Amino acid sequence: MTSTVSTSDRANSPPTGHPRRRLLAAAIALACLGVLALSVDLDVARWCKAGHIPKEIMRFLNFSEVFAHGIGVATLLLTAAVLDPTLAGRRATPSFSILPVSRDFVRMAMTAFAGGIMANLIKETLVDRIRPRAADLATAASSLATFGDSIAANIISHSDANSFPSGHAAVAAGFAAALSWKYPRGAWLFVALATAAAAQRVASSAHYPSDVLLGAAVGLVGAALLLGNSKPESTTGNTTTSLVPR
Numbered sequence: 001m002t003s004t005v006s007t008s009d010r011a012n013s014p015p016t017g018h019p020r021r022r023l024l025a026a027a028i029a030l031a032c033l034g035v036l037a038l039s040v041d042l043d044v045a046r047w048c049k050a051g052h053i054p055k056e057i058m059r060f061l062n063f064s065e066v067f068a069h070g071i072g073v074a075t076l077l078l079t080a081a082v083l084d085p086t087l088a089g090r091r092a093t094p095s096f097s098i099l100p101v102s103r104d105f106v107r108m109a110m111t112a113f114a115g116g117i118m119a120n121l122i123k124e125t126l127v128d129r130i131r132p133r134a135a136d137l138a139t140a141a142s143s144l145a146t147f148g149d150s151i152a153a154n155i156i157s158h159s160d161a162n163s164f165p166s167g168h169a170a171v172a173a174g175f176a177a178a179l180s181w182k183y184p185r186g187a188w189l190f191v192a193l194a195t196a197a198a199a200q201r202v203a204s205s206a207h208y209p210s211d212v213l214l215g216a217a218v219g220l221v222g223a224a225l226l227l228g229n230s231k232p233e234s235t236t237g238n239t240t241t242s243l244v245p246r
Contacts, residue, residue, distance in 0.1 A: 034217060048205055064193060133204075172219065
């Protein structure tokens, strides 16, 4: 008996190796870039706040925020569950307790939101940083001046002092990791959408570059902890064909 695997099967199969190690390596790389980005935070924030970004690009970036917003991510996960029977606990896929969803769905949802929760805990308990939209950037001598409230100019809500790290970027990174884990063929698209969502936070003067880079790092750490080196319990579109010589 000769067993062969179709091209579709290979494309959809989870990557081999050590996913947790790769996620942690990516998180470390993003964290290092985040530290380096402190040197350009003010220049980028001033440029974005001056409205130099073309309207059509800004429109696309604003649309991409759905990939990083809690309600948007929940809607996309629900859509995936409707389209993919293996996420809804159908077709002999193990369900999660009494919920009509699979363990894969629960793991993906937890991975998507874990980074955002971790980022929010950091900004609420450890670090205060004035968002670009609420800061008097002209008076800031360096990016370190954005920490605390010394250059606060227009504080409207408590959120204006919670710029670091970006919860949106953390959710986007975790969601991209979860989707890539389940649907590896679309990994490039998920990474691109997460990048656009993170860029939107900088372009809209909600965050500095270092905020989104370190936020994304937090999201990948959460993904590494929750996904580990496991593989999805079920994968759609995978068919193995056995050819029996006659």
